[in-house]
Amino acid sequence: MNGRRRSFLRLMSVVARRDYLRTVRRRGFLIGTLLLPAAIAGFTLLSALFNPALQPSPPPAEVTVANESTVALIVPTGVQLRQMSRQEGLAAMESGQAGELYLIPASYPATAAIQRLTPGGRSPSIEDLQRWSGQEQVLSAVLRLSLLADAELPPPVVERLLAPYQISTVGTDGETPTPGFEAGFLLPYVFTLLFVFSIFITSGYLLQSVTEEKESRVVEIVLSSVPSQPLMAGKIVGLGAAGLTQVLIWVATALAALPFMSERMPALRGLSIDPIVFVLALAFFVSGYLAYGAIFAAIGALAPGTREAQQYSGFFGFFAVIPMIFAGVFFADPGSPIVTVLSLIPLTAPAAMLQLLAVLPEPPWPLVIASLTSVTVFAVLAAIAASRVFRATLLLYGVRPSLGRIVGAITARG
Amino acid sequence: MTVTQRPLAVAVDNVSKRFGRVDVVAGLSFDVRAGEVLGFLGPNGAGKTTMMRMILDIIRPDAGRIEVFGAAPGLEQQHRVGYLPEERGLYRDVTALDTLTYFGALKGLSGSEARRRGERLLRELGLGDALHKKAGELSRGMHQKVQVIATVLHVPDLLILDEPFSGLDPVNAQLLRQLVLDQRERGAAVVMSTHDMNEAQALCDRILLIDRGRRLIFGGVADVQRAFSSGAVDVRGERLPSNLGALRSVADAVGADGSVRYLLRPGANATDLFRELAASGADVSRFEVATPTLNEIFIRAVAGDERAALVQ
Numbered sequence: 006m007n008g009r010r011r012s013f014l015r016l017m018s019v020v021a022r023r024d025y026l027r028t029v030r031r032r033g034f035l036i037g038t039l040l041l042p043a044a045i046a047g048f049t050l051l052s053a054l055f056n057p058a059l060q061p062s063p064p065p066a067e068v069t070v071a072n073e074s075t076v077a078l079i080v081p082t083g084v085q086l087r088q089m090s091r092q093e094g095l096a097a098m099e100s101g102q103a104g105e106l107y108l109i110p111a112s113y114p115a116t117a118a119i120q121r122l123t124p125g126g127r128s129p130s131i132e133d134l135q136r137w138s139g140q141e142q143v144l145s146a147v148l149r150l151s152l153l154a155d156a157e158l159p160p161p162v163v164e165r166l167l168a169p170y171q172i173s174t175v176g177t178d179g180e181t182p183t184p185g186f187e188a189g190f191l192l193p194y195v196f197t198l199l200f201v202f203s204i205f206i207t208s209g210y211l212l213q214s215v216t217e218e219k220e221s222r223v224v225e226i227v228l229s230s231v232p233s234q235p236l237m238a239g240k241i242v243g244l245g246a247a248g249l250t251q252v253l254i255w256v257a258t259a260l261a262a263l264p265f266m267s268e269r270m271p272a273l274r275g276l277s278i279d280p281i282v283f284v285l286a287l288a289f290f291v292s293g294y295l296a297y298g299a300i301f302a303a304i305g306a307l308a309p310g311t312r313e314a315q316q317y318s319g320f321f322g323f324f325a326v327i328p329m330i331f332a333g334v335f336f337a338d339p340g341s342p343i344v345t346v347l348s349l350i351p352l353t354a355p356a357a358m359l360q361l362l363a364v365l366p367e368p369p370w371p372l373v374i375a376s377l378t379s380v381t382v383f384a385v386l387a388a389i390a391a392s393r394v395f396r397a398t399l400l401l402y403g404v405r406p407s408l409g410r411i412v413g414a415i416t417a418r419g
Numbered sequence: 420m421t422v423t424q425r426p427l428a429v430a431v432d433n434v435s436k437r438f439g440r441v442d443v444v445a446g447l448s449f450d451v452r453a454g455e456v457l458g459f460l461g462p463n464g465a466g467k468t469t470m471m472r473m474i475l476d477i478i479r480p481d482a483g484r485i486e487v488f489g490a491a492p493g494l495e496q497q498h499r500v501g502y503l504p505e506e507r508g509l510y511r512d513v514t515a516l517d518t519l520t521y522f523g524a525l526k527g528l529s530g531s532e533a534r535r536r537g538e539r540l541l542r543e544l545g546l547g548d549a550l551h552k553k554a555g556e557l558s559r560g561m562h563q564k565v566q567v568i569a570t571v572l573h574v575p576d577l578l579i580l581d582e583p584f585s586g587l588d589p590v591n592a593q594l595l596r597q598l599v600l601d602q603r604e605r606g607a608a609v610v611m612s613t614h615d616m617n618e619a620q621a622l623c624d625r626i627l628l629i630d631r632g633r634r635l636i637f638g639g640v641a642d643v644q645r646a647f648s649s650g651a652v653d654v655r656g657e658r659l660p661s662n663l664g665a666l667r668s669v670a671d672a673v674g675a676d677g678s679v680r681y682l683l684r685p686g687a688n689a690t691d692l693f694r695e696l697a698a699s700g701a702d703v704s705r706f707e708v709a710t711p712t713l714n715e716i717f718i719r720a721v722a723g724d725e726r727a728a729l730v731q
Contacts, residue, residue, distance in 0.1 A: 009494065012495070016494070016525065019524045023524075221510060221511060222506045222508030223507075225506060227522075227525065229475045229497065230522065232493075407439070409439070410439070
């Protein structure tokens with residue numbers, strides 16, 4: 006290794022180490038990093054608190070019925086249904102023994118109409134509405150059973166009509182059941198979104214770092230000690246490592262919390278993340294970050310201030326959102342030409358491929374390789390161009406460089 | 420050893436730089452030698468900062484050649500240079516010591532060595548209490564001291580100071596003045612741009628005056644003053660002639676009885692005037708060739724005084 010390369014690497018590592026440590030020690034980074042684990046912990050706690058299995062059962066609904074129809078009511082064991090005449094029921098309401106009376110008129114078999122008689126002169130409260138809901142379920146079950154019995158059907162048929170099916174899913178290999186929608190698509194999809202957001206959060210660190218050095222007028226001192234290439238390379242590596250740290254903390258937290266969460270959410274039980282998909286996700290995270298990071302670094306150098314830098318970067322952020330707009334197409338038709346095109350355009354490829362990996366059972370290797378090559382080549386070219394723009398425009402304080410100057414800087418030799 | 424016998428720190432040969440349609444630096448040549456202070460003078464927009472950035476390899480020239488310690492500017496040279504830019508600042512949420520440690524590491528020092536030197540210099544300059552304070556908590560004067568320390572932390576062989584006295588309070592201005600002299604004393608070359616001609620006169624061995632990217636004056640301070648001094652003579656005495664007709668070498672005279680400044684015609688010199696005064700019967704008690712200040716020379720040179728060419 007010659008001296009020039011050694012100096013380049015040494016300076017790059019000094020900048021990378023310093024930017025990494027400075028970023029991970031920032032309050033904003035710590036809050037951002039801990040927010041997701043805190044949200045998962047909070048969600049787990051809340052789901053435990055509100056898990057119906059752990060809630061005290063509400064008292065069984067008690068129903069007072071005046072049956073004037075010809076249907077003989079069959080009341081299963083454990084169901085509290087009091088039958089009485091209309092007068093007795095009204096008296097029970099009067100005395101407060103019943104809150105309401107369900108009147109099944111003689112015309113019921115033909116009309117299905119039932120009346121709920123309530124004390125006059127007051128509107129129903131929320132408590133009343135909740136109680137009525139429970140009573141309706143009881144009444145519905147009792148009437149369904151009674152009508153079926155009235156039709157003189159054999160008991161096994163009645164039983165089947167009341168509980169028509171018990172579904173289970175078995176793979177053709179006779180093995181693991183296919184997970185449901187939540188575990189099979191939604192959660193991997195959320196996981197990939199996390200990676201896409203991480204690309205932007207990390208690129209945002211880079212943007213912030215460059216604009217801060219420019220605005221605080223430190224950049225000229227730094228550039229007098231470090232050429233623009235190792236400076237930019239150091240920033241990209243250091244801040245990329247900070248972003249990767251954040252992602253890994255999130256993933257580790259999610260994986261650690263999965264057993265606890267799947268106890269509360271049965272839908273999560275089938276969830277697993279394929280190690281190959283995880284490695285590919287990391288590869289797209291890194292290449293996507295390098296592509297967007299180079300662009301954001303150049304924006305930081307070009308923009309007169311932080312506000313302008315954020316506006317410009319927002320424009321490029323739109324590219325990453327495009328695959329999410331077509332999320333339905335990714336789910337319904339992963340082989341669609343739209344999906345292929347979005348997977349090959351460098352600025353949309355990271356988000357597109359991360360979505361595609363979530364949808365497909367196996368990585369589409371030819372497309373993965375083509376997409377990764379496209380993003381990587383773009384990232385390298387963008388980094389070279391950004392480093393030239395960085396060098397040519399970083400010292401223009403409060404001035405917006407002309408397009409000619411930017412193009413001139415990018416196309417300049419050496 | 421005269422200045423010109425000392426080793427070259429910087430050699431600039433016919434360097435040009437253009438931004439858009441503007442020639443910011445046009446065919447500029449000069450050199451800076453070890454142990455000298457070069458005053459880099461010129462009006463705003465003359466191209467001083469651009470030239471300094473080219474020496475530092477922050478930007479590259481379009482034409483010409485620059486050598487720093489005998490080689491093209493690059494990583495190795497940058498480690499031997501200390502730079503105090505005109506637009507300067509510190510990381511607001513980082514402590515003074517951490518900032519110095521980082522800057523020292525960028526200049527090739529190990530982290531521990533940079534930290535040790537930074538701590539020592541901060542204490543020496545009375546900033547012992549501010550070691551672990553963030554820059555946002557420091558006063559403007561403290562900021563300036565930290566910036567000066569950052570410039571010399573790695574003991575550079577070449578200092579490039581762009582308007583170093585701009586915005587300095589008197590205490591820090593004196594500190595910087597002493598620092599420049601100390602650096603020269605230990606053999607470092609110093610390039611200092613300034614609009615303060617008194618500072619330039621007090622500190623500089625040579626001056627380089629440029630305007631619109633072109634060199635107007637380059638030479639030793641005394642040589643330049645001598646070249647510009649032939650235009651006026653201060654005379655004190657009695658019976659000094661009031662009739663300028665008797666003094667053919669004089670174009671104009673300013674002053675009253677007993678003390679007159681004679682402005683000589685082009686081509687005339689002080690000896691001519693002395694002879695004419697003696698012939699007129701004047702009783703001369705003091706005869707002194709007026710030495711123009713750098714300020715006067717600056718104004719005259721930028722205004723197009725042809726004598727500027729004489730000292731190039």
